[in-house]
Amino acid sequence: xxxxxxxxxxxxxxxxxxxxxxxxxxxxxxxxxxxxxxxxxxxxxxxxxxxxxxxxxxxxxxxxxxxxxxxxxxxxxxxxxxxxxxxxxxxxxxxxxxxxxxxxxxxxxxxxxxxxxxxxxxxxxxxxxxxxxxxxxxxxxxxxxxxxxxxxxxxxxxxxxxxxxxxxxxxxxxxxxxxxxxxxxxxxxxxxxxxxxxxxxxxxxxxxxxxxxxxxxxxxxxxxxxxxxxxxxxxxxxxxxxxxxxxxxxxxxxxxxxxxxxxxxxxxxxxxxxxxxxxxxxxxxxxxxxxxxxxxxxxxxxxxxxxxxxxxxxxxxxxxxxxxxxxxxxxxxxxxxxxxxxxxxxxxxxxxxxxxxxxxxxxxxxxxxxxxxxxxxxxxxxxxxxxxxxxxxxxxxxxxxxxxxxxxxxxxxxxxxxxxxxxxxxxxxxxxxxxxxxxxxxxxxxxxxxxxxxxxxxxxxxxxxxxxxxxxxxxxxxxxxxxxxxxxxxxxxxxxxxxxxxxxxxx
Amino acid sequence: xxxxxxxxxxxxxxxxxxxxxxxxxxxxxxxxxxxxxxxxxxxxxxxxxxxxxxxxxxxxxxxxxxxxxxxxxxxxxxxxxxxxxxxxxxxxxxxxxxxxxxxxxxxxxxxxxxxxxxxxxxxxxxxxxxxxxxxxxxxxxxxxxxxxxxxxxxxxxxxxxxxxxxxxxxxxxxxxxxxxxxxxxxxxxxxxxxxxxxxxxxxxxxxxxxxxxxxxxxxxxxxxxxxxxxxxxxxxxxxxxxxxxxxxxxxxxxxxxxxxxxxxxxxxxxxxxxxxxxxxxxxxxxxxxxxxxxxxxxxxxxxxxxxxxxxxxxxxxxxxxxxxxxxxxxxxxxxxxxxxxxxxxxxxxxxxxxx
Numbered sequence: 001x002x003x004x005x006x007x008x009x010x011x012x013x014x015x016x017x018x019x020x021x022x023x024x025x026x027x028x029x030x031x032x033x034x035x036x037x038x039x040x041x042x043x044x045x046x047x048x049x050x051x052x053x054x055x056x057x058x059x060x061x062x063x064x065x066x067x068x069x070x071x072x073x074x075x076x077x078x079x080x081x082x083x084x085x086x087x088x089x090x091x092x093x094x095x096x097x098x099x100x101x102x103x104x105x106x107x108x109x110x111x112x113x114x115x116x117x118x119x120x121x122x123x124x125x126x127x128x129x130x131x132x133x134x135x136x137x138x139x140x141x142x143x144x145x146x147x148x149x150x151x152x153x154x155x156x157x158x159x160x161x162x163x164x165x166x167x168x169x170x171x172x173x174x175x176x177x178x179x180x181x182x183x184x185x186x187x188x189x190x191x192x193x194x195x196x197x198x199x200x201x202x203x204x205x206x207x208x209x210x211x212x213x214x215x216x217x218x219x220x221x222x223x224x225x226x227x228x229x230x231x232x233x234x235x236x237x238x239x240x241x242x243x244x245x246x247x248x249x250x251x252x253x254x255x256x257x258x259x260x261x262x263x264x265x266x267x268x269x270x271x272x273x274x275x276x277x278x279x280x281x282x283x284x285x286x287x288x289x290x291x292x293x294x295x296x297x298x299x300x301x302x303x304x305x306x307x308x309x310x311x312x313x314x315x316x317x318x319x320x321x322x323x324x325x326x327x328x329x330x331x332x333x334x335x336x337x338x339x340x341x342x343x344x345x346x347x348x349x350x351x352x353x354x355x356x357x358x359x360x361x362x363x364x365x366x367x368x369x370x371x372x373x374x375x376x377x378x379x380x381x382x383x384x385x386x387x388x389x390x391x392x393x394x395x396x397x398x399x400x401x402x403x404x405x406x407x408x409x410x411x412x413x414x415x416x417x418x419x420x421x422x423x424x425x426x427x428x429x430x431x432x433x434x435x436x437x438x439x440x441x442x443x444x445x446x447x448x449x450x451x452x453x454x455x456x457x458x459x460x461x462x463x464x465x466x467x468x469x470x471x472x473x474x475x476x477x478x479x480x481x482x483x484x485x486x487x488x489x490x491x492x493x494x495x496x497x498x499x500x501x502x503x504x505x506x507x
Numbered sequence: 508x509x510x511x512x513x514x515x516x517x518x519x520x521x522x523x524x525x526x527x528x529x530x531x532x533x534x535x536x537x538x539x540x541x542x543x544x545x546x547x548x549x550x551x552x553x554x555x556x557x558x559x560x561x562x563x564x565x566x567x568x569x570x571x572x573x574x575x576x577x578x579x580x581x582x583x584x585x586x587x588x589x590x591x592x593x594x595x596x597x598x599x600x601x602x603x604x605x606x607x608x609x610x611x612x613x614x615x616x617x618x619x620x621x622x623x624x625x626x627x628x629x630x631x632x633x634x635x636x637x638x639x640x641x642x643x644x645x646x647x648x649x650x651x652x653x654x655x656x657x658x659x660x661x662x663x664x665x666x667x668x669x670x671x672x673x674x675x676x677x678x679x680x681x682x683x684x685x686x687x688x689x690x691x692x693x694x695x696x697x698x699x700x701x702x703x704x705x706x707x708x709x710x711x712x713x714x715x716x717x718x719x720x721x722x723x724x725x726x727x728x729x730x731x732x733x734x735x736x737x738x739x740x741x742x743x744x745x746x747x748x749x750x751x752x753x754x755x756x757x758x759x760x761x762x763x764x765x766x767x768x769x770x771x772x773x774x775x776x777x778x779x780x781x782x783x784x785x786x787x788x789x790x791x792x793x794x795x796x797x798x799x800x801x802x803x804x805x806x807x808x809x810x811x812x813x814x815x816x817x818x819x820x821x822x823x824x825x826x827x828x829x830x831x832x833x834x835x836x837x838x839x840x841x842x843x844x845x846x847x848x849x850x851x852x853x854x855x856x857x858x859x860x861x862x
Binding site (some may be wrong): 081084120121148149185186390391442489491 | 536539540543573576578579580581582583585662663690750752753819820821822
């Protein structure tokens with residue numbers, strides 16, 4: 001089947017067409033348009049592939065809305081856990097500016113579970129009906145529901161959602177924390193509230209993407225790529241916009257790996273201003289273990305572990321030969337020496353060294369770039385080294401326009417690959433996305449039985465999400481013993497992925 | 508006497524993380540609890556040990572349980588006072604002062620919240636001078652003070668008062684009860700009279716934690732070496748700067764035991780940790796052991812690195828700092844020396860450091 005992958009970035013919309021054998025048939029880069037629709041439609045039309053069987057889009061649209069604190073819906077935050085948790089109400093650790101925009105009201109209710117799955121207190125339907133009445137009276141239309149230890153048991157969140165939905169009707173959105181985040185209540189609840197605040201924007205944006213396909217006369221199903229490199233359908237995307245936040249770097253990394261044919265490697269994406277380094281394990285980006293701060297809000301949803309370094313093609317070179325973090329960015333073609341400008345940039349060094357032919361090389365013929373370029377390669381290598389988790393040899397894939405800075409590889413790394421089509425690695429990454437399922441629970445008991453149970457659960461979740469039965473494999477298993485606890489309670493995270501089954505989706 | 512306000516908590520939490528020697532739990536939730544309590548009740552008065560009357564009833568308030576559980580099941584906010592009142596009911600007298608039992612980690616913050624809620628002054632000191640995993644590992648044990656009566660309170664309002672034959676027994680009983688109560692309780696125990704504070708506490712450790720956190724922050728702002736700033740305040744020695752090249756973990760008896768190997772230009776350092784870092788072996792020779800402090804800091808930022816966060820590739824600097832001298836007496840070492848933790852070696856005095 002032919003697939004179209006699209007990456008809608010802040011500056012460019014990139015699109016790639018992949019053929020039956022997964023080869024890149026066409027690729028285009030065009031400026032992102034304010035209305036989204038026309039830019040996406042234009043990119044699809046330029047590919048000339050009306051008979052594609054699926055379209056996958058990655059976008060930074062939703063994360064930008066949070067950073068700008070605009071286009072957000074006020075949220076009713078409902079937390080189940082009384083008498084526990086009352087010390088720290090919802091949004092307690094948000095930056096004030098964003099809290100003012102997003103906080104509709106918060107409600108502490110009974111419910112929640114202990115770490116071993118016993119209830120802290122029983123759910124109180126009457127209490128939830130009173131909450132629903134208050135939400136309706138305040139005119140709030142998006143609700144975030146979080147229950148203590150819901151990653152271990154989602155039961156109370158589901159029951160509370162049923163009660164709230166029955167009272168509030170279908171017009172009100174419900175976001176449930178166990179479907180969004182991990183253990184760590186505040187961070188998971190924050191992610192759920194952010195998700196709730198994005199719901200109306202997600203509906204509009206998904207609508208715009210659908211219109212773009214119609215404009216380009218494409219009838220294939222449309223998917224959005226998630227932070228972890230797997231896909232979700234439009235209904236899911238409307239419900240869980242927060243799951244697309246980090247799809248940009250994820251798609252770049254997966255595209256880089258795909259184009260180079262590697263599944264376990266470091267990816268170095270050198271742009272104009274920064275270098276992003278991530279690690280692929282089994283073809284998927286390694287996820288950050290801690291909590292990710294987004295626009296000052298601590299969240300813990302699945303996000304790739306990326307380390308950024310302030311070095312890119314547009315980096316300013318100081319008199320002592322050091323590069324960055326300041327950059328001329330998109331003004332490279334006016335300010336760099338090779339373009340007749342007066343600013344010494346990293347690109348000028350690469351041209352002087354004969355690494356690339358950009359602008360007028362005679363303008364930098366007097367430079368000796370060796371020491372400064374060696375220092376850049378060293379710093380990039382050090383960043384990659386920080387990301388490794390073992391001493392085993394690690395191949396490196398370099399993509400991005402700025403990768404001309406490191407043509408001879410990196411000190412300490414034997415293999416550095418620079419694949420073709422690297423300029424649209426992000427769109428290729430969107431096109432190759434698969435379907436996933438994940439488990440994050442606290443188990444106690446025999447280790448083998450515990451891990452088997454977690455694996456089975458992850459596989460069936462992936463199949464439920466649209467993966468073809470039989471194609472699903474486990475890509476990640478993580479065990480974290482809980483400190484200060486006897487009885488061997490262990491937090492287990494397992495991730496499974498499989499190929500998209502279009503028949504399942506269209507059924 | 509001084510006032511402790513919400514804007515000092517960031518520095519204090521960072522310093523408490525350093526004094527936690529890898530364990531003691533992430534102070535983040537604790538910091539929020541302390542901040543909310545100060546917001547609701549006003550700043551906390553902090554007293555030096557010398558400012559406490561001899562007949563005062565000084566009560567350590569702390570949290571016991573699993574840090575991961577604290578992160579998920581946030582407290583009700585009533586636990587500290589409920590535990591305190593349950594203890595007072597058994598004692599037959601009211602607490603006049605609150606004090607931390609453990610300055611390292613999250614337990615630097617819980618007593619601040621308790622003092623704000625109870626409207627009582629907080630004593631500047633603690634019973635460890637660092638973090639330790641078990642309730643009997645406190646200086647009061649060395650001077651014959653019982654940790655019981657020990658009152659536990661959970662988020663649901665359950666309370667338990669333990670009366671035990673020894674401080675080891677109270678730890679065992681309290682730990683089992685804590686698990687049944689949901690793995691996160693507040694404790695009020697190890698009551699000290701005002702005239703026992705000199706012998707039962709390490710003085711001025713809250714100030715030390717705050718100074719540490721501030722020094723690291725300011726060094727970062729001035730682009731000087733934050734690790735060196737911390738080392739100076741701890742009067743410690745730098746064992747090694749390098750990269751974590753191997754981390755091995757296993758769980759036994761409810762405690763995460765592990766080893767980490769660091770390589771740097773000056774050699775190889777092997778750390779053995781359980782919840783805290785307990786042994787440091789450099790190029791085959793043991794150079795630091797519990798009860799001395801073995802602190803692992805991020806080389807660039809000076810931020811503390813917990814044993815849970817140790818992973819391959821981190822650039823860290825390990826500092827060893829002398830513990831309170833009472834910990835290196837025979838009785839102190841029996842309570843918290845390497846052999847207690849199951850290591851077949853004796854305490855090694857820190858070379859080149861005044862102990």
